[in-house]
Amino acid sequence: MRSPAGEVASPALVTVTLTVNxxxxxxxxxxxxxxxxxLRDGLRxxxxxxxxxxxxxxxxxxxxxxxxxxxxxxxxxxxxxxxVETVESLARGGTLSPLQDAFVRHGATQCxxxxxxxxxxxxxxxxxxxxxxxxxxxxxxxxxxxxxxGYTKIVDAVVAAGERCGEPDEEPGR
Amino acid sequence: xxxIGERVPSPxxxxxxxxxxxxxxxxxxxxxxxxxxxxxxxxxxxxVAIDTTRxxxxxxxxxxxxxxxxxxxxxxxxxxxDEYPLALEKAAFVGDPVACVAAIDEATAARAAAAxxxxxxxxPHVLDPEAALGPGAPQVNxxxxxxxxxxxxxxxxxxxxxxxxxxEVVVEGVYGFHGTTHAALEPHCAIGVxxxxxxxxxxxxxxxxxxxxxxxxxxxxxxxxxxxxxxxPLGGAFGGKSEPFELEFCVARLAMITGRxxxxxxxxxxxxxxxxxxxxxxxRVRLGATRDGTLTGCDLHTLIDGGAYASFGLVTxxxxxxxxxxxxxxxxxxxxxxRVYTNKPACGPKRGHGSVQPRFAFEVSVDKLAERLxxxxxxxxxxNALEAGERTVNELLVRSIGFRECLDRVEAAxxxxxxxxxxxxxxxxxxxxxxYISGTNYPIYPNPMPQSAVQLxxxxxxxxxxxxxxxxxxxxxxxMLALVAAEELGVELAxxxxxxxxxxxxxxxxGGYSSRTTMMAGNACRRAARELAGRIRxxxxxxxxxxxxxxxxxxxxxxxxxxxGHYDTPTDNHGAYRGGTIxxxxxxxxxxxxxxxxxxxxxxxxxxxxxxxxxxAGRALNPMLVEGQIEGSVYMGLAEALFExxxxxxxxxHRGPSLLDYRLPTALDIPELxxxxxxxxxPEGPYGAKEAGEGPLHPSLPAIANAIHDAVGxxxxxxxxxxxxxxxxxxxxxxRGRPGRGVGRRAPPPSR
Numbered sequence: 001m002r003s004p005a006g007e008v009a010s011p012a013l014v015t016v017t018l019t020v021n022x023x024x025x026x027x028x029x030x031x032x033x034x035x036x037x038x039l040r041d042g043l044r045x046x047x048x049x050x051x052x053x054x055x056x057x058x059x060x061x062x063x064x065x066x067x068x069x070x071x072x073x074x075x076x077x078x079x080x081x082x083x084v085e086t087v088e089s090l091a092r093g094g095t096l097s098p099l100q101d102a103f104v105r106h107g108a109t110q111c112x113x114x115x116x117x118x119x120x121x122x123x124x125x126x127x128x129x130x131x132x133x134x135x136x137x138x139x140x141x142x143x144x145x146x147x148x149x150g151y152t153k154i155v156d157a158v159v160a161a162g163e164r165c166g167e168p169d170e171e172p173g174r
Numbered sequence: 175x176x177x178i179g180e181r182v183p184s185p186x187x188x189x190x191x192x193x194x195x196x197x198x199x200x201x202x203x204x205x206x207x208x209x210x211x212x213x214x215x216x217x218x219x220x221x222v223a224i225d226t227t228r229x230x231x232x233x234x235x236x237x238x239x240x241x242x243x244x245x246x247x248x249x250x251x252x253x254x255x256d257e258y259p260l261a262l263e264k265a266a267f268v269g270d271p272v273a274c275v276a277a278i279d280e281a282t283a284a285r286a287a288a289a290x291x292x293x294x295x296x297x298p299h300v301l302d303p304e305a306a307l308g309p310g311a312p313q314v315n316x317x318x319x320x321x322x323x324x325x326x327x328x329x330x331x332x333x334x335x336x337x338x339x340x341x342e343v344v345v346e347g348v349y350g351f352h353g354t355t356h357a358a359l360e361p362h363c364a365i366g367v368x369x370x371x372x373x374x375x376x377x378x379x380x381x382x383x384x385x386x387x388x389x390x391x392x393x394x395x396x397x398x399x400x401x402x403x404x405x406x407p408l409g410g411a412f413g414g415k416s417e418p419f420e421l422e423f424c425v426a427r428l429a430m431i432t433g434r435x436x437x438x439x440x441x442x443x444x445x446x447x448x449x450x451x452x453x454x455x456x457x458r459v460r461l462g463a464t465r466d467g468t469l470t471g472c473d474l475h476t477l478i479d480g481g482a483y484a485s486f487g488l489v490t491x492x493x494x495x496x497x498x499x500x501x502x503x504x505x506x507x508x509x510x511x512x513r514v515y516t517n518k519p520a521c522g523p524k525r526g527h528g529s530v531q532p533r534f535a536f537e538v539s540v541d542k543l544a545e546r547l548x549x550x551x552x553x554x555x556x557x558n559a560l561e562a563g564e565r566t567v568n569e570l571l572v573r574s575i576g577f578r579e580c581l582d583r584v585e586a587a588x589x590x591x592x593x594x595x596x597x598x599x600x601x602x603x604x605x606x607x608x609x610y611i612s613g614t615n616y617p618i619y620p621n622p623m624p625q626s627a628v629q630l631x632x633x634x635x636x637x638x639x640x641x642x643x644x645x646x647x648x649x650x651x652x653x654m655l656a657l658v659a660a661e662e663l664g665v666e667l668a669x670x671x672x673x674x675x676x677x678x679x680x681x682x683x684x685g686g687y688s689s690r691t692t693m694m695a696g697n698a699c700r701r702a703a704r705e706l707a708g709r710i711r712x713x714x715x716x717x718x719x720x721x722x723x724x725x726x727x728x729x730x731x732x733x734x735x736x737x738x739g740h741y742d743t744p745t746d747n748h749g750a751y752r753g754g755t756i757x758x759x760x761x762x763x764x765x766x767x768x769x770x771x772x773x774x775x776x777x778x779x780x781x782x783x784x785x786x787x788x789x790x791a792g793r794a795l796n797p798m799l800v801e802g803q804i805e806g807s808v809y810m811g812l813a814e815a816l817f818e819x820x821x822x823x824x825x826x827x828h829r830g831p832s833l834l835d836y837r838l839p840t841a842l843d844i845p846e847l848x849x850x851x852x853x854x855x856x857p858e859g860p861y862g863a864k865e866a867g868e869g870p871l872h873p874s875l876p877a878i879a880n881a882i883h884d885a886v887g888x889x890x891x892x893x894x895x896x897x898x899x900x901x902x903x904x905x906x907x908x909x910r911g912r913p914g915r916g917v918g919r920r921a922p923p924p925s926r
Contacts, residue, residue: 032281046200047193049409051359052442056833059359087193100191104183107798110806111648112190113359113409119191138841145833147359147410148648149802150809151841152849 016080020045021089029076036060036071038079039086047087047116051145058144061117062086068124068143087116090123099123099161108157110148118144122158131162178661178861181798184653185672186407186646198363198379198406199439206365207236209428209438210283211420212273212290213447214265217517217826218299218312221264221272225291229275232289234282236432240273243427246393247317250385250417252619254324254484256317257520259393259423264297266314266482267517268826269447274424276436299517299826303456303479306514314482314515324484324513325491329753331567332506337471341462345542348458349535350892353479353820354813355451356524357838360409362448363439366425370433372396376426377404381416381645382685385618387677389418394426405675408647408686412810413523414450415647416687417485446831450522451820453490453513454479455531461539467549469540469558471506474498474532478513478521485522487513489756493528496757498536499566500609501577501764502558507567517826523687525810526610526871537606537876538891541883550594551605551880552585555766562854569749572762574856574864576790577607580766583788583850588768594884600773601783604880607766610869611759612792612859613690615743624740626694627681628702630659632710632735636722638663638670644695645686646674649867650799654692655699657795658860662703663710665721681738689865692795693760694741696860702739710735744858760858763865764790767808767873771881778901780882781845782812785874788850792864797851803866804849811874813839816895 013028020043027042036053039045039062051059053072060071063085090097096104099122109115118141125132125140132140137158138151146154189195226238241262249255261272273290277283300306300314306322314322338344364378374396380386383405391398408415421438428436440448456477462470476494480487495509526533544551559577566572584605585591593603617625629641640659644651656670673679683695713728729735748758770783787808794800817837821829830836849870855862879890888903 040200041202044202045193046196049197049359050199051361051409052833054442054832054834056442057359087191091192096188096191103191104187107181107183107187107802109184109187109190109648110650110802111358111360111408111410112186112195113197113648115190116193141841143840145359145838145840147357147412147810147838148806150805150807150847151844152805152847153802155841 014077016077018079018081019083021085031075031077033076034072035074035076035079035084038076039071045086045088049113049116051113058121059114059117061120061144063120063124066124066127068121087119090119099126099158102157102161106153106157106160108149108153114144114146118146118154125158126162132159134159178657178795179793179797182667182796184650184799185656186652195407197360197409198365198377201365201377203365203367203435206435206437207276207278207428207432208280208283209274209276209424209436210287211271211444212275212287214261214268214270214272216265216294216296217268218297219265220295220297221261222293222295224273226273228291229286229289232282232286234278235275235286236434237276237428238273238290239424239427239431244393244423248389248393248418249484250486250618251484251488254488256315257483259420267519268828269519270482271420274428276428276432301516301518301822301826303477303514303516306516314517318515322515324480324487324515326512327491327509327753329495329509332471334471334473334506334508337506338460338462338473341470342465343543343546344460344462345539345546346460347535347539347542347891348456349538351455351531351534352893353452353454353521354524354818355446355449355820355836356412356414357833357836358410358412358414361440361442361445362415362419362421363437364422364425365435365437366429367435368429368433373400374426374430375402375404376422377406378422379408379415380405381408381411381647381687383645383675383677384643384682384684386418386422390422390426393423402678405645408645411647411686412525413527413687416523416685417450419448442833443831446828446836447519449481449519450485452524452530453521455494457532457535459535459539461543463543463547467547467554467557469502469504472498472504473508476511476532478511480513480515481518481520482515483520485520486527490528492753492756494532496568496753497529497610498532499568499570500560500572500762501575501607502540502555503560504567518822525807526868527688530872530875533608533872534875534879534893537873538879541604541880552581552590555607556581568757569754570757571747573858574761574792574854575764576852576854577764577766579852580764580788580790581607583852584766584768584786587786587848587850588770590768593770600775600885602881602883602885603768603770604877604884605766605768606873606876606880608869608872609762609764610865610872611688611757612693612761612763612865613743613759614688615745615748615758615760616755617684624682624742626683626698627738627740628695628698629681630702630706630737632663632706632725634726634729636665636669636725638665640670640672640699641680642672642674642695642699643677643680643683644674644691647686649686649691649803650796651691651695653799654696654795658696658699659703662700663707689868692863692865693859696863697741698739700739700860702737705739706735706737761792761856761864763869765870765873767877769877769881771878771885773882773885773900775886775904778897778904780816780895780900782816782878784845784848785812786848786850787870788852789866789870790852790854790864791866792854792856792859793862794851794853795861795863800851800866801849804870805847807868807870808847808874809839809844811871812844812878815875815878815893817843819894
């Protein structure tokens with residue numbers, strides 16, 4: 001059966017302006033649109049994943065003003081004026097960040113579906129604690145489910161990235 | 175040059191960490207519509223009428239389909255095709271799909287799905303498999319041949335009753351497995367595209383592109399050569415995407431009706447209804463031994479709760495026994511196994527298909543035997559381990575086996591001798607072992623063609639391209655194929671590109687199931703590359719050229735450098751009896767675990783402190799990726815032992831179809847996992863390699879059960895080991911006045 005397809009009445013749109021991965025973005029969105037939908041469907045930044053759409057899995061974790069946030073639970077209108085960073089922002093000039101590089105070298109990715117969210121949570125941790133121990137890493141990643149790895153190599157990678165961050169150019173006097 | 179046995183990142187890891195992996199749901203096509211399913215709110219109900227007029231009249235709605243638009247039964251196993259893409263006359267569980275709507279966006283599709291009016295004639299339902307076998311039980315599935323039975327299997331090898339009678343010790347127990355699901359983080363998703371010249375393309379999160387291709391053609395009435403299936407990388411699968419689902423048929427039909435691309439992605443709740451997870455089982459085991467600890471006979475009875483449809487159930491019914499006959503030698507074995515339909519989401523293959531549940535029952539039985547014989551359970555297993563070249567009692571040929579070394583490794587790494595029976599009350603260690611197939615010798619539909627083929631192209635740039643139909647789902651098939659091609663052709667790993675999962679572009683591979691890919695696609699790739707490398711070498715013999723110059727000279731002399739290879743499974747390694755082909759594999763992997771646990775006797779909470787898992791994967795082609803498979807397996811088994819439960823209300827409603835209520839372990843819940851590689855050289859595996867993706871899961875559950883017994887002296891024969899269940903067992907043991915520990919152990923503290 002086929003129906004005569006008509007236009008859908010649009011609810012009132014709201015204009016939001018935010019910074020996404022350093023770019024200033026203006027979009028007109030329905031009030032019910034989530035940041036996740038804006039990123040994935042509106043801006044085609046599909047690195048951020050939808051695993052549950054209910055705030056349970058962490059696959060959609062992005063940084064909002066530097067803090068890890070579940071993009072499926074934040075309305076796009078609430079991101080107005082804020083700074084959003086996604087997994088696409090981590091590599092600079094075609095070079096992996098030390099954390100991304102550690103994930104690759106330690107075999108911390110299998111299917112890769114949780115990886116973007118894991119990386120964003122770990123990025124926030126490393127910004128706060130430069131050399132976290134395993135317990136700190138586990139706590140920081142507790143909101144990000146992984147179904148493939150058993151977390152071991154992910155924790156290895158974040159700890160190693162912390163060590164790498166701490167090593168070069170270390171101030172003398174320690 | 176990077177070679178076999180080195181710890182090298184998967185080429186796919188770079189995509190994963192940059193977010194560039196393009197999963198099915200990351201695709202958006204011009205003009206694409208979005209579909210939404212309407213599902214049954216009843217566990218069992220006749221469809222009296224479906225009124226789609228309101229939904230169709232909504233702005234933005236393009237089409238609504240019902241069972242009448244797809245009135246052909248399908249199913250992964252050709253002999254048990256017992257489900258319609260959309261319920262035709264009745265729904266058989268809460269969540270059974272009934273209709274499907276296509277609209278211009280997801281929100282409109284959801285509103286239209288809610289506007290489809292269904293008149294139901296509610297029928298009595300049955301959730302319990304024993305009740306389903308009883309008199310007067312409602313008929314769950316009309317395609318069933320005998321009442322509510324999917325399949326019943328009786329097999330006997332040797333004189334089980336005689337062996338048990340002659341045994342000096344016999345343990346008997348009844349064991350329960352509760353049912354769990356895969357919960358891959360990526361929800362199922364499919365996109366259908368119809369081209370007006372009569373060409374259908376379905377892009378799907380399937381593990382079995384080839385079988386999906388066949389079923390799409392059959393159900394939609396299209397010639398197979400007009401159907402293309404594309405399988406992007408999967409965001410996890412674990413067996414949960416290894417058969418066709420209604421979403422693939424729906425997007426195909428809706429695309430054909432509307433002429434627009436149609437996408438359907440399950441909500442997380444719907445993933446729980448699609449299910450095909452690990453079957454609940456009730457198992458009765460009798461296992462005997464002589465005084466010196468030689469195992470004698472095993473009698474295994476399983477009742478399998480299948481849910482509303484067969485799925486792989488015919489095979490599951492066999493696997494529920496065929497894979498307990500190693501690594502320990504048995505003189506006699508008997509299996510009585512029955513799978514029953516119930517009004518719940520269909521169960522199917524989850525990582526360790528059909529064999530994880532009986533493995534739990536068997537390994538706990540072995541632990542009980544060791545206790546009765548006052549033997550170290552590692553030593554008991556060592557004494558009974560099969561040898562390479564031996565056949566199991568059910569006639570499976572074991573070509574290579576590293577099980578004793580697995581035991582040695584976990585014994586040493588865990589400091590077993592210092593800990594077993596010696597840790598303070600509340601803390602204990604347990605051991606378990608297992609084996610698993612590296613692919614099945616026979617395809618799902620009988621045919622004499624190869625199970626896996628690879629095409630290779632060596633370009634004059636020096637680039638090597640591997641074309642394979644194998645399924646990438648995170649297990650590392652891309653890395654494995656690149657490694658094999660690089661090894662044989664003598665090029666850098668980075669010079670190899672792997673093209674996977676597209677039935678138009680790649681030669682056949684039967685899919686990512688039964689731990690078959692390294693064995694089959696690996697051997698196919700090795701043969702293709704070796705043969706091509708041989709021709710190139712011969713063409714340039716005696717010439718002072720190497721590397722890309724050799725390729726160019728060979729191309730000048732031979733024409734384009736392309737090769738093909740395929741893998742055929744051996745047929746000499748199993749019994750000739752009916753069912754003997756199930757469990758038959760080119761090679762078997764072996765695993766041993768030691769788990770260390772602590773049990774809080776006040777709350778019943780079990781904490782796994784450490785798991786040591788030694789796995790014989792033959793030759794580990796990439797030890798880092800093999801470790802990843804072992805760690806992931808241990809994690810998934812541990813989760814099933816302590817956290818997960820696919821449970822239902824009496825109405826048939828799922829108790830918690832979300833990732834909050836269906837409790838998955840987080841990074842805080844998982845102990846340190848020590849993956850230990852034991853290498854054997856299997857004569858059939860590529861470079862000696864065997865499987866690593868499923869086998870290492872099996873011992874997780876019984877090793878934890880046996881550790882709980884060592885810690886507090888109670889046996890937990892039913893999963894999961896929730897605090898309530900552990901506490902009840904502790905209270906019951908105290909009431910019976912039994913000491914809390916085994917031989918020579920300190921008594922438990924008195925109850926408050």
